[in-house]
Amino acid sequence: MVVIGLYDYFSDAVGLLHELERKSGINLYILFCNNFNSSPVRFYLKHLRRFLGLSFRDKIIIARLLIKKRLVMSIKSIHNSNVLLWIKKIKPDIGLHCTGAIYRKSLISLFRLGILNSHIGILPRYRGRSVMEWSILNGDPTGITAFFIDEGIDTGRDIIFTEKVDLKGLNSIKSAKEFLFNYRTKIFVKTISLLLKGNYKFQKNEVEKGLRYYVMSDLLKGVVEEIFKSEKK
Amino acid sequence: MINNNKKKILRKALSDRLEELSHIFLGQDKGSSEFSDVKDFEECLRLVIVKYYPKIKSGSFTQEEKKKYFNLLSGLAIKALGDDYRILDAFNNAYEIIIKIEWDSVDQKEYIIPFFRIYKYLLSHHLKNI
Numbered sequence: 635m636v637v638i639g640l641y642d643y644f645s646d647a648v649g650l651l652h653e654l655e656r657k658s659g660i661n662l663y664i665l666f667c668n669n670f671n672s673s674p675v676r677f678y679l680k681h682l683r684r685f686l687g688l689s690f691r692d693k694i695i696i697a698r699l700l701i702k703k704r705l706v707m708s709i710k711s712i713h714n715s716n717v718l719l720w721i722k723k724i725k726p727d728i729g730l731h732c733t734g735a736i737y738r739k740s741l742i743s744l745f746r747l748g749i750l751n752s753h754i755g756i757l758p759r760y761r762g763r764s765v766m767e768w769s770i771l772n773g774d775p776t777g778i779t780a781f782f783i784d785e786g787i788d789t790g791r792d793i794i795f796t797e798k799v800d801l802k803g804l805n806s807i808k809s810a811k812e813f814l815f816n817y818r819t820k821i822f823v824k825t826i827s828l829l830l831k832g833n834y835k836f837q838k839n840e841v842e843k844g845l846r847y848y849v850m851s852d853l854l855k856g857v858v859e860e861i862f863k864s865e866k867k
Numbered sequence: 868m869i870n871n872n873k874k875k876i877l878r879k880a881l882s883d884r885l886e887e888l889s890h891i892f893l894g895q896d897k898g899s900s901e902f903s904d905v906k907d908f909e910e911c912l913r914l915v916i917v918k919y920y921p922k923i924k925s926g927s928f929t930q931e932e933k934k935k936y937f938n939l940l941s942g943l944a945i946k947a948l949g950d951d952y953r954i955l956d957a958f959n960n961a962y963e964i965i966i967k968i969e970w971d972s973v974d975q976k977e978y979i980i981p982f983f984r985i986y987k988y989l990l991s992h993h994l995k996n997i
Contacts, residue, residue: 771952773870846909846950848916851959853880854952860876 635830638663638721639730640712640749642670644684645784646732648692649819655695659830663724664705667712669735674709681707713738721745728829730822731783739785748782748792750825752818754794754811757781759844761788764850766801766811767858775811776801778817780825781839787846792836794825802866878997882961885990891983905942908954915939915957924964936961937978945984948992955993958986 637660641647647664654662668677685696699705708717712735721744721751729749731737743748752822755765758778769776777798783790801810828834869885905911919936928936940961961982967986970979 729911768953771873772875845953846913847953848912848956849960852954852963853884853959857873857877857880861873864872864876 635659635728635826636661636663636724637728637730637826638665638666638724638726638745639732640667640735641732642666642734644681644688644692644696648688649696649698649816650730650732650822651692651695653819653823654826655699656860657673660826661758662704663726664699665712665717666705666707667714667717667733667735669733671711677709678707681696711735713741718744728826732748732818736787737783737785742784747829748790750782750794750822751779751781751790752790752821752825753779753781753788754814755779755788755847756798757788757793758840759845760847761841761844762847764855765847766814767807767850767855768847769860770807770862771854776814778814778821780821789839791839791842793839794828794834794836796837797821801862807862808853810862874997878994881990881994881997884959885994886958888983888987888990903944905939908943908946911939911942912954912957915943915958920957920960920964923961924970926968933978935983940982941985944989944993947989955989958982958989962986965993 639647639650639656639662640752641664644666647666651664654660666681668674671821672680683716685693686694693770696705706720708714708720710717712733718741721741725746726744729742729745731749737749745751754777755761756775756777759774760769767774775798777796779793779796781788781793783788799814801813804810804813883929913957914918915936919932919939922932923936943954947958965979965982
């Protein structure tokens with residue numbers, strides 16, 4: 635199975651590299667694009683700074699992938715025609731969504747099975763941003779949903795699985811969010827294993843049963859922080 | 868479902884925000900009967916937060932975008948009286964960015980004071996109903 639991890643930063647990708655780089659049955663590529671439209675100098679400096687901040691072990695993994703030409707950087711956006719051409723040449727089965735970009739159909743259709751998202755909210759109820767915080771405010775479970783994306787915001791039709799994640803052991807909303815973001819790598823690995831074994835059944839993402847949420851205000855974030863801490867007691 | 872503990876925390880936060888607002892002179896308060904409403908509030912909410920809010924936040928808005936932002940926001944006022952806190956939060960977000968910007972007297976009169984009046988009414992309404 636050919637997998638391309640679509641990332642913005644090295645630091646986000648290393649967790650996945652540790653898990654999947656040498657896993658049998660997986661041909662892993664990592665693609666970094668300039669989705670924030672930075673100048674080339676800024677783009678490379680940003681990545682160099684992140685690279686230098688990695689541990690020796692992580693640097694070795696990155697270097698190994700670079701030598702094998704499995705790690706590709708482009709100063710263009712992910713929708714640039716040369717980037718699309720490269721992806722097409724690789725003939726990927728799956729993409730892993732770890733960028734801030736919203737993908738067009740022309741990109742999504744290059745992946746045989748699609749592009750996977752590991753969304754830090756429970757679908758179909760919670761689409762969009764700050765969903766962990768909104769779930770806590772509404773008294774709903776927190777967790778992650780693995781699904782194949784489409785061009786909309788968390789509206790992709792096929793959910794592979796949903797996992798509730800209890801965050802009560804964590805100290806703050808910030809640490810809870812970091813925990814969920816890091817946990818996404820495990821969800822990707824689990825999802826790929828399920829897909830490799832064919833051991834899954836799609837669940838329909840019934841968007842009409844949920845709502846799109848937006849970035850929460852400082853006022854409500856403060857409320858959620860207090861709720862979170864008070865429920866730990 | 869928001870339980871009693873959450874209600875208490877929420878009430879305190881809204882009350883503090885209302886207290887902040889009470890230091891701003893707003894003239895005569897606007898009643899809810901003067902609020903406008905929109906047909907497709909989901910789309911209106913999306914436009915307010917996704918399209919116009921980032922422009923206001925970055926200070927890179929045109930006169931037209933500013934007008935649109937405040938008009939759409941006031942169009943959400945009726946829905947913001949309900950228990951869908953996403954709508955009230957569009958007003959919370961707006962307040963948090965508006966107070967960081969220096970508005971001229973024309974903007975103050977045309978957009979900011981009317982916004983504060985609506986927001987004050989919404990906060991009072993929710994405080995009564997939590």
